Amino acid sequence: MLTSFLLVWLVTQAIGVGLVWLFTVGLGRPVVLQRFPRVAILVPVKGHDFELDEFLARLFEQDYPAFRVIFAVEAADDPAVSALEKCRALAPDRVTLVVALHLVDEGQKTTNLRAALAELSSDDEILVLADADIWPERDWLKRLIAPLVEGTADLVSGFPWLVTKDRKLASYALTSMAASVATIPRLPLLNAAWGGSIAIRRDKFMALGMAEEWRGTLSEDLQLTNVAQRAGCRIVAPRELLLRTAIRTDGFGDVTAQVRRWYMLVRVHMPATYGLTVAAVSFSAAGWIACLLGALALRLDALAILAAALALLVVRAAGRARLVRRLWGKAGLAENMGYLRLDPLVSPLATVMSAAYGWSALWMTRTTWAGITYDIRGPQEVRVLKRDG
Numbered sequence: 052m053l054t055s056f057l058l059v060w061l062v063t064q065a066i067g068v069g070l071v072w073l074f075t076v077g078l079g080r081p082v083v084l085q086r087f088p089r090v091a092i093l094v095p096v097k098g099h100d101f102e103l104d105e106f107l108a109r110l111f112e113q114d115y116p117a118f119r120v121i122f123a124v125e126a127a128d129d130p131a132v133s134a135l136e137k138c139r140a141l142a143p144d145r146v147t148l149v150v151a152l153h154l155v156d157e158g159q160k161t162t163n164l165r166a167a168l169a170e171l172s173s174d175d176e177i178l179v180l181a182d183a184d185i186w187p188e189r190d191w192l193k194r195l196i197a198p199l200v201e202g203t204a205d206l207v208s209g210f211p212w213l214v215t216k217d218r219k220l221a222s223y224a225l226t227s228m229a230a231s232v233a234t235i236p237r238l239p240l241l242n243a244a245w246g247g248s249i250a251i252r253r254d255k256f257m258a259l260g261m262a263e264e265w266r267g268t269l270s271e272d273l274q275l276t277n278v279a280q281r282a283g284c285r286i287v288a289p290r291e292l293l294l295r296t297a298i299r300t301d302g303f304g305d306v307t308a309q310v311r312r313w314y315m316l317v318r319v320h321m322p323a324t325y326g327l328t329v330a331a332v333s334f335s336a337a338g339w340i341a342c343l344l345g346a347l348a349l350r351l352d353a354l355a356i357l358a359a360a361l362a363l364l365v366v367r368a369a370g371r372a373r374l375v376r377r378l379w380g381k382a383g384l385a386e387n388m389g390y391l392r393l394d395p396l397v398s399p400l401a402t403v404m405s406a407a408y409g410w411s412a413l414w415m416t417r418t419t420w421a422g423i424t425y426d427i428r429g430p431q432e433v434r435v436l437k438r439d440g
Contacts, residue, residue, distance in 0.1 A: 053345060057356045060338030061363075068363045071370040074234045078290060078377040082194045090118040090192060091175035091253070094183050095163035097421050099130040101216075102184035102297050107138060110181075111145075115192040118179075121170045123149045123163035131183075155435045158269035159423055160246075168262050171253060178256050180271075182247035185211070185294040188379075195250045198287045205255055205284035206275070209248030209292030215390050217299040220397070221306045225298065226390050227401035228310065230371060233293055242286040243324075244279070246272035248294050255284070267431035269420075273320035274430055293378060310405065312420060314412035320430050329409035336406035339399040364395035 092110070096103070110120065122135045127150050139146040151166035153159075164180070171178070177196050181187075198204035210233040213226040249272065259278050268274045279286060300306055318325040342360060345353020372391050375383045384391075417426050422439035 053341060053350075054352045057338060057341060057345070057353065060334070060341075061356050061360055063335070064338070064360055064363050068367040068370065070236055071234050071367050072373070074236075074290060075370060075374045075377060078374060080291075082190055082197050082291075084193055084197060084200055086200060087115060087117050088176035088196070088200065089174050090115070090177040090179055090196065090250075091171055092118060092120045092179040092181055093123065093164055093167040094120060094181050095123050095160045095167070096131045096135065096183045097125060097129060097159070097163075099134060100184065101299070102186070103131060103134060105186055105297070106183050107134065109187050109189075109191075111138070111142070112189055113187070113192045114189045118192060119145045119147070119175075121147045121149060121167040123151055123167040125151050125153065125159050125163060153438070157267050157433055157435075158271070158425065159421065161265050161268050161271045164271055165262060165265055175253050178251050178253045180246055180249040182296075184296050185247050186214075186297065187248075187294060191248070191292075191294070194289060194291055195248060198289065199250055199252060203285070204287035205251065206244060206279050206286045207250040207292075208242065208244045208272075208286065208288045209294045210245055210288060211247055211296045212293040214295050214297045214386055216297050218389060219300060219302065221303040222298055222300045223390055223393050223397045224303075224401040224404060225300060225306045225309065227394055227398050228405050230394075231401075234371070234374070237288050237290055239286065242288045243321075244272045244276045244286065246270075247296065248292060249275070251275075251279075259284075264431075267433055269425055269427055269433045270316040270320055270430075273316055277320055277430070291378065293374075295379070295383075306404075307408065308419065310408040311412045311415060312418040314409045315415045315418060315427065318412060318415075319427055325409075329406070332402060332409055333406045336403045339402055343399075361395060364398050367398075368392075368394045 124131060124135070132148070135146070135148050139148055147170050149166045149170060151163045154162050177199060179192070179195060195207055195209065198207050211229060212233055213229045215222045215226050259282055261275060261278065264274060264278050265271055276286065314325065314329070317328065339360075342353055342357040346357045368391050371394070372384060372387075375387045375391070416428060417424065417436070423435060424437040426434045426436055
């Protein structure tokens with residue numbers, strides 16, 4: 052019985068490795084736009100973290116002639132304001148700064164975005180949502196809106212690619228979990244909007260009534276995904292739209308809070324997706340645990356399958372290295388090398404952790420995010436319990 056289970060599990064691991072290599076085929080092809088519609092980029096910002104300056108520099112180096120940026124902060128004394136004011140001084144026709152309110156029944160990021168919506172104009176044809184910790188390439192905007200211009204999508208999203216900056220085991224584990232999501236097949240059934248990089252036509256956004264649909268929610272991207280799917284929108288996630296996001300964590304406690312919050316929000320907004328995700332990661336985790344226990348019991352079949360599974364992880368890491376090289380060249384390969392070398396060893400731990408986090412989020416209703424503690428009872432049922440400071 053154990054041998055049969057482990058063999059089936061090993062086959063699924065091999066399929067996963069094959070999908071990573073398939074993901075890399077054709078990556079890096081140039082993008083060409085027939086026209087350049089005006090783009091309004093909405094960026095909610097809180098604090099002046101180490102990623103912000105890099106984001107701002109890359110944002111204003113975009114190879115795109117017709118865009119403007121609406122930054123939204125929650126308070127006029129936010130530490131990010133000085134950097135954003137410098138951007139506005141350098142490009143007053145391109146930068147708008149909005150100060151949002153503090154609400155007691157809504158996620159602050161959502162409040163910031165809803166405040167930024169008031170600054171849109173009829174000239175803004177495309178609406179882009181972006182997080183202030185991504186490191187976009189020069190062709191990011193062109194790739195993001197290309198499916199909209201070509202008429203092949205109603206909503207376009209990227210995925211994060213985490214770049215570990217602190218060499219902590221917890222950070223490598225989080226990076227491994229994120230990489231597994233970033234390289235899933237780009238099938239319409241699996242595509243969801245990620246708030247770090249989204250593009251949608253302004254008229255479509257308004258027709259969906261998102262200003263009201265966002266009211267009272269913590270997860271603006273999952274709520275947008277739900278509304279778009281109910282309306283029959285085509286959601287596309289081009290493979291090249293992997294956005295490097297530098298991370299530093301405060302250890303496993305920090306990672307636990309982040310991943311459990313993600314699982315909780317998926318459970319609240321997309322319960323079917325949550326169930327399938329937890330089932331898949333639990334199956335993978337069970338295989339690693341069974342292999343290890345069998346190997347410790349000196350079962351030859353378990354030892355052989357464990358060795359084969361670890362070898363597959365090495366092949367998968369090579370596939371991810373190929374992905375990194377194709378998208379970001381030698382410099383990208385160098386900044387990811389620490390993670391790529393350790394991933395075959397970290398991945399089993401990350402898989403077991405992810406399964407545990409998924410199950411632990413089953414009855415979870417509270418989370419602390421960016422210094423604010425929330426109670427979440429439904430997609431639009433959020434209550435602020437405490438604000439740090």
